[in-house]
Amino acid sequence: MTPNDTETAARAHEPAAAEGASASAPEAAPTADALAALEAEKLDLKDKLLRTLADMENLRRRTEREVSDARTYAVTNFARDMLNAADNVRRALESVPADARETAEGPLKALVDGIELTERDLLKTLERHGVKRVEPQGQRFDPNLHQAMFEVPNPDVTAGTVVQVVQSGYVIGDRVLRPALVGVAKGGPKAEAKSEG
Numbered sequence: 001m002t003p004n005d006t007e008t009a010a011r012a013h014e015p016a017a018a019e020g021a022s023a024s025a026p027e028a029a030p031t032a033d034a035l036a037a038l039e040a041e042k043l044d045l046k047d048k049l050l051r052t053l054a055d056m057e058n059l060r061r062r063t064e065r066e067v068s069d070a071r072t073y074a075v076t077n078f079a080r081d082m083l084n085a086a087d088n089v090r091r092a093l094e095s096v097p098a099d100a101r102e103t104a105e106g107p108l109k110a111l112v113d114g115i116e117l118t119e120r121d122l123l124k125t126l127e128r129h130g131v132k133r134v135e136p137q138g139q140r141f142d143p144n145l146h147q148a149m150f151e152v153p154n155p156d157v158t159a160g161t162v163v164q165v166v167q168s169g170y171v172i173g174d175r176v177l178r179p180a181l182v183g184v185a186k187g188g189p190k191a192e193a194k195s196e197g
Helices: 003-073 076-095 098-103 106-128
Strands: 131-134 146-153 162-167 169-172 175-178 180-186
Touching (some): 076 169
Parallel strands (some): 146 180
16 A cells, blocks of 8 residues: 555545534434433322322321221120120129128029129220220210219219219220210309410
8 A cells, every 4th residue: 555545535535523523413412312311200109209209108108007906996796795894793783782792691692703703804804905994983974985964953063073974984995986975063163274384
C-alpha cells in the first residue's frame, strides 16, 4: 500500500465517522426522554411498593386483632348458655332459708355444701375462660353493665345507687355477656359530680 492509498482509505472513513457523530446527537434527546420515563416509572413502582407494604402491615395487625378476639370471645355462646345453669345453682342456694342453712345438719348440710361447692367451681371455670360475674350491689348505676328494673325510694342512699340485684350480670373480656338486672335508689342525696382534672 502506498501513502496515497492510506490517505484515500482514511478519507473514505471520515464521512462514516461524521455520520455516526451526527446520528448520536438526535439519539441523545430520546435517551433523556427514556431516562425521565424510567425515573417516573421507578417512582411510581416505589410508591406502589410502599402502599403495598403499608397495606400488608395493616392486614397483619387486623388479623392479629381478629385472632385475639376469636380466642377471647370464642366461648361467648357456650358461656351465655352456661349462665342459666349458674342462675339455677344460685336459686337452689337461695331457696334454703338462711337460718336453716346455718343450723343444717346431716344430709341437708351436705346438700347445701355440695351446691355451694358446685357454684364456686362453675364460677372459677367461667373465669378461667374470661367470663366474670358483675356484682353491682352498692355501686353507682352504670347503663353499660346494669339494666334498671325498678326504682326503690330510699332517702338515705345516694340516688342512682344499686340497692338490689335481681339477677347477676356477666362480662366476657371487655364485653357485656349479660347485664345485671338491678333496683336503683331514688329520692336520696344527689351523687357528686366527678371533678375533671
